[in-house]
Each structure stands twice: as C-alpha cells, then as structure tokens.
Amino acid sequence: MKRIAPSIFSFLLFLLQIQPTKSYKYNSIFSFGDSYTDTGNLNVYVLSKNLSISVNTEKWPYGQTFFHHPADRFSDGRLILDFLAEEFCLPFVEAYLAKKGCFRQGANFAVAGATALDPTVLKQISLAKPAIVTALNTSLNFQLKWFKELKPSLCHETKECRKYFDRSFFVVGEIGLNDYNNMFVNGLNVTQVHHYVPKVVDTIGNAIKGLIYEGARTLLVPGNVPMGCLPTLLSSESDEQSFYDNRTGCIRRFNMLSRYHNSLLLRAIKQLRVKYPHAKIIYADYYKPLINFVKFPQRYGFTSTPLRVCCGKGGKYNWNSSELCGMPNVSACHDPSRYIFWDGVHLTEAAYHIIFNSWLKGPYAQPPIQDAHLH
Ligand SMILES: *[C@@H]1O[C@H](CO)[C@@H](O)[C@H](O)[C@H]1NC(C)=O
Ligand SMILES: *[C@@H]1O[C@H](CO)[C@@H](O)[C@H](O)[C@H]1NC(C)=O
Ligand SMILES: *[C@@H]1O[C@H](CO)[C@@H](O)[C@H](O)[C@H]1NC(C)=O
Ligand SMILES: *[C@@H]1O[C@H](CO)[C@@H](O)[C@H](O)[C@H]1NC(C)=O
Ligand SMILES: *[C@@H]1O[C@H](CO)[C@@H](O)[C@H](O)[C@H]1NC(C)=O
Ligand SMILES: *[C@@H]1O[C@H](CO)[C@@H](O)[C@H](O)[C@H]1NC(C)=O
Numbered sequence: 001m002k003r004i005a006p007s008i009f010s011f012l013l014f015l016l017q018i019q020p021t022k023s024y025k026y027n028s029i030f031s032f033g034d035s036y037t038d039t040g041n042l043n044v045y046v047l048s049k050n051l052s053i054s055v056n057t058e059k060w061p062y063g064q065t066f067f068h069h070p071a072d073r074f075s076d077g078r079l080i081l082d083f084l085a086e087e088f089c090l091p092f093v094e095a096y097l098a099k100k101g102c103f104r105q106g107a108n109f110a111v112a113g114a115t116a117l118d119p120t121v122l123k124q125i126s127l128a129k130p131a132i133v134t135a136l137n138t139s140l141n142f143q144l145k146w147f148k149e150l151k152p153s154l155c156h157e158t159k160e161c162r163k164y165f166d167r168s169f170f171v172v173g174e175i176g177l178n179d180y181n182n183m184f185v186n187g188l189n190v191t192q193v194h195h196y197v198p199k200v201v202d203t204i205g206n207a208i209k210g211l212i213y214e215g216a217r218t219l220l221v222p223g224n225v226p227m228g229c230l231p232t233l234l235s236s237e238s239d240e241q242s243f244y245d246n247r248t249g250c251i252r253r254f255n256m257l258s259r260y261h262n263s264l265l266l267r268a269i270k271q272l273r274v275k276y277p278h279a280k281i282i283y284a285d286y287y288k289p290l291i292n293f294v295k296f297p298q299r300y301g302f303t304s305t306p307l308r309v310c311c312g313k314g315g316k317y318n319w320n321s322s323e324l325c326g327m328p329n330v331s332a333c334h335d336p337s338r339y340i341f342w343d344g345v346h347l348t349e350a351a352y353h354i355i356f357n358s359w360l361k362g363p364y365a366q367p368p369i370q371d372a373h374l375h
Helices: 006-018 041-048 080-087 119-125 140-153 158-166 177-185 190-194 197-214 231-235 252-275 287-295 349-360 369-374
Strands: 028-032 106-108 168-172 218-222 280-284
Touching: 028 080, 028 140, 080 168, 080 349, 119 177, 140 197, 158 168, 168 197, 177 190, 190 252, 197 218, 197 252, 252 280, 252 287, 280 369, 287 349, 349 369
Parallel strands: 028 106, 028 168, 168 218, 218 280
Antiparallel strands: none
16 A cells, blocks of 8 residues: 655645635435424425424524525524535535425435334323324434435445445434423423433434445434423423523423433444444534533623523513414514524524534534544
C-alpha cells in the first residue's frame, strides 16, 4: 500500500480547511421516525384511511417561517431533516406515502404519532383506552416494510446496491416518545413505563440491524428529548414543587425516563458498532442541547420565557389541549425565533437549527456528522 507523505497529507488537510464546502458523498437520505421528522406522511395516511383525525400541520400558522404556508411539518419552519438535506445539497426529503415522483434522492418514512413498538404490542401494555396513534399502522416495523417495498426501485444486484447505499444517509429517530406518551395517557405511572424502555430500545436496535442488513452504511440515531420539559406534559401535572427540577422547571421523573432511554440506546449503538464495523452509527443527543436551551435561554437567543410555547393559548405554558396551534383564534407569537417550543411538543425552526449544527459539527453527536463523513 502506498503511503501518503505527511507533507502531502497536511496539504490535503489544508485544502479541506480552506474548502470545507459542500463536498459530501451522500446522494440520498432515508428517514424514519415520528413528528420530529415527518414531512407529510401523516396527512396522506389519514386521508388514505379516511380517518377522522384533524392534522394541524395543514393549517396556518404551521410553516409560517421559511415556507410561508403550512408545509406538513410540525414546526413554524424547517426540521432537522430539512437542514440535513440542505447541508448535503439534496432536495427536502419527500414523504414516502405521498408517492410523488421518484425517490432516488431519498424518502421519508417518518409519520407523526408513530411509535417504535407495534400497535399490537402497545395494546397489550395499555389495556385501558387505546390512544389514537396505537390504532395506526405506522410503527417502526411498518416504516421498514415501506423501505423494503421501495428498495427494488433504487437498486438491483448486491454490487449495485452496495454502491448506491454507500452514498445514502439514514436517519432513525427520534422515536420512542409516542410509546411512552401513550402509556402515560393510558394510565401507567413512570415506574411502570420504565419497565418498557428496554423493549422500546430493542425495537430501535432491531430496526438499525434491519437497515444495515438491507445495505445502510451511515446511520444517524437521535435519542429522546427531555420529556419532562414538554409543555404538554408540564400542563397536565399538578403544582407539587418537588416534582420539578428547580434549575429548569421541568419534571424530574419524566426527564429521568428520557435519560434512561438515551443511556440504553447509546449502549445498544456501541454494541452494534462492534457487531457491524463497516457501518457508521452516529448517536445524536437531543437531550443536552434542549436542557441547555431551557437553562441558559439567552445564550441561544431565546429571550422568551423558556417553557412557554409560541403558538398556543392560555395557561402557565401558553398551552391548552382544547385550544391548539392551528385552531381558529389560536395565534403564534410575534417572533418564533425567540422561542424554544413552537407548540406543546415540537420545537421552533430556530431551535431545530441550533440542534442540527451541534450534530453537524459537535458537540452533541458522536461522532459529529461532518467527521463521520471524512473517515
Ligand atoms: C369516509 O368517512 C366518512 C365518515 O367518517 C363517510 O361518510 C365516507 O363515506 C367515507 N368515505 C370512504 C371513501 O370510505
Ligand atoms: C392495522 O392493522 C390491523 C391488523 O392488520 C387492522 O386490523 C387495522 O384495521 C389496521 N389499521 C389501520 C388504521 O389501517
Ligand atoms: C405505579 O403503579 C404500580 C402498579 O399499580 C404501583 O405498585 C406503584 O406503587 C406505582 N408507583 C408510583 C410511583 O406511583
Ligand atoms: C434546588 O433543589 C435542590 C434539591 O433538589 C436543593 O438542594 C437546592 O437548594 C434547590 N435550589 C434552589 C435555588 O431552590
Ligand atoms: C382551556 O380552554 C378551554 C376552552 O376554551 C377552557 O374552557 C379551559 O378553561 C382552558 N383551560 C385552561 C387550563 O386554561
Ligand atoms: C374567535 O374569536 C372571535 C372574536 O373574539 C369570536 O367571535 C369567535 O367566536 C371565535 N371563534 C372560535 C372558533 O372560537
């Protein structure tokens, strides 16, 4: 093997530094997950099944920033997936269920409300009243099935597929939040929900294995957000002071659950890296950047009250389940970029953008997306 002389190597590095521009090798993005990643699948799914679910992302002021119209995204503007596509000089990742055009540059299989666990499994766990999302067949396994259904249109023989997927970037998550939320809605307490975290993480791990088996080589796997900071959960809690972390105002036991999920996910990823050394698996942390936003909002330009949502109405957190963003007479704040939360669960474009940059360049992705690409 020829060795590159150190001086030439430094010169190459120098070139990379003066030209850090868009020279990514990725030609396509495939993504899986829930409403943090969905770019239109829920709307299509609801229509195709004739379900009587009102999807607020079709309503103003969703999409008001950047798109200037509702854009099938649960935010005022772009999601992390959109920033990723822009960074790779690729088009925004098309919702797969919309079946518009060809998907050679990628497809998004994420559906808002999707769970990691299958609806049948969730129904066994939550015997009481099955929440609406458990009735939808959009869980991670269904998303994988859609990917396998699409695959023959992307490549054929092994060699061709290897070449194609070597230049594909996979995003698996965030997913899991809806599993836990469903369990809470169905009356399980945090101790009981803790018990199911390994099952949720196993399901995510199996999805990663499945994708690597299908040809995935680079995967980004985001963990869970600090659930105890979500205005929806905060609004449903009592005022018991001991529930709250006095540095953030978030509910401690929900955040502990998120940290538990993330620690198991990271452990699973480390095992998968050993098992599949030819794959690059990036762990992306949603938890730490979001906690930092809440602790030090001014540092990031979030000059509003951190846990109050931009688009909502009433109550301590400007959030009320009967007056949701997208409903008549519910308006958005004047400047969403000063807010962390857009609605009760989802972030503003401004918050997504900062998190994206921390995944791209570090420190909140292991390894940062940029570095994963260079090796
Ligand atoms: C869709 O559902 C509505 C009522 O929910 C019903 O009136 C209509 O016939 C259904 N359409 C189809 C195509 O099933
Ligand atoms: C989901 O799948 C189950 C089992 O195949 C089926 O009974 C149910 O009607 C499906 N739900 C929807 C919304 O398609
Ligand atoms: C959670 O529920 C279980 C089963 O009902 C019960 O034994 C346990 O004490 C509860 N834990 C908390 C913290 O409420
Ligand atoms: C915050 O709570 C911790 C215990 O959870 C306590 O030790 C500390 O004094 C509290 N700080 C403030 C500023 O209330
Ligand atoms: C939420 O909105 C409904 C309908 O406007 C109202 O009746 C209720 O009091 C509100 N709840 C809170 C906590 O503000
Ligand atoms: C919206 O607000 C207007 C004026 O306050 C009121 O007349 C109308 O009934 C409200 N609409 C809804 C759906 O609450």
